Amino acid sequence: xxxxxxxxxxxxxxxxxxxxxxxxxxxxxxxxxxxxxxxxxxxxxxxxxxxxxxxxxxxxxxxxxxxxxxxxxxxxxxxxxxxxxxxxxxxxxxxxxxxxxxxxxxxxxxx
Amino acid sequence: xxxxxxxxxxxxxxxxxxxxxxxxxxxxxxxxxxxxxxxxxxxxxxxxxxxxxxxxxxxxxxxxxxxxxxxxxxxxxxxxxxxxxxxxxxxxxxxxxxxxxxxxxxxxxxxxxxxxxxxx
Numbered sequence: 001x002x003x004x005x006x007x008x009x010x011x012x013x014x015x016x017x018x019x020x021x022x023x024x025x026x027x028x029x030x031x032x033x034x035x036x037x038x039x040x041x042x043x044x045x046x047x048x049x050x051x052x053x054x055x056x057x058x059x060x061x062x063x064x065x066x067x068x069x070x071x072x073x074x075x076x077x078x079x080x081x082x083x084x085x086x087x088x089x090x091x092x093x094x095x096x097x098x099x100x101x102x103x104x105x106x107x108x109x110x111x
Numbered sequence: 112x113x114x115x116x117x118x119x120x121x122x123x124x125x126x127x128x129x130x131x132x133x134x135x136x137x138x139x140x141x142x143x144x145x146x147x148x149x150x151x152x153x154x155x156x157x158x159x160x161x162x163x164x165x166x167x168x169x170x171x172x173x174x175x176x177x178x179x180x181x182x183x184x185x186x187x188x189x190x191x192x193x194x195x196x197x198x199x200x201x202x203x204x205x206x207x208x209x210x211x212x213x214x215x216x217x218x219x220x221x222x223x224x225x226x227x228x229x230x231x
Contacts, residue, residue: 033216045223051215055215089158091158093216100160102160105157
């Protein structure tokens with residue numbers, strides 16, 4: 001069982017927007033700003049999409065955005081494209097010893 | 112461009128020790144501001160953090176491994192390694208090495224991953 005809770009799947013049609021939630025606790029998401037999101041295609045390594053709650057690395061389209069409220073972080077993908085179909089994982093810093101915890105992953109299907 | 116690459120045996124017998132190495136290019140492991148991590152992913156499942164090591168050799172591990180994991184730095188400062196003792200089928204997974212940036216709190220570079228299968 002993962003430390004962070006994500007929906008197992010979400011779906012949307014091309015051009016639509018979807019939001020993936022990630023619920024943690026006051027010991028991780030609620031206490032630190034280091035929340036990140038990763039996109040993973042089958043058989044590939046995860047790829048950083050969002051860090052520091054809402055910042056995008058260079059090269060990541062601005063269709064991807066992140067936010068946080070209390071113990072829940074969210075990833076929103078607007079203007080869905082077929083290439084966005086992948087698994088998405090949230091990750092939160094949880095202090096020096098626990099370090100990082102992950103969500104169980106959300107499979108995004110573009111209909 | 113920073114690159115990481117995992118290497119090691121892809122098949123390990125039950126009760127034996129899993130050993131993997133991550134080779135880092137384009138950056139020095141001895142630099143400040145980063146932690147070097149091992150993360151694994153069983154087939155069809157999510158990501159699981161195993162542990163990390165700093166440039167000074169300080170380590171932290173996921174308690175779920177019950178002290179079976181050890182991460183170390185190579186003297187060449189271009190590699191770091193993972194050992195997991197007393198493996199079982201539950202340790203079968205794709206193992207990734209990744210760099211954590213302490214300034215931005217992110218796993219910004221990942222290796223391609225390596226499947227390790229534990230056989231009976």
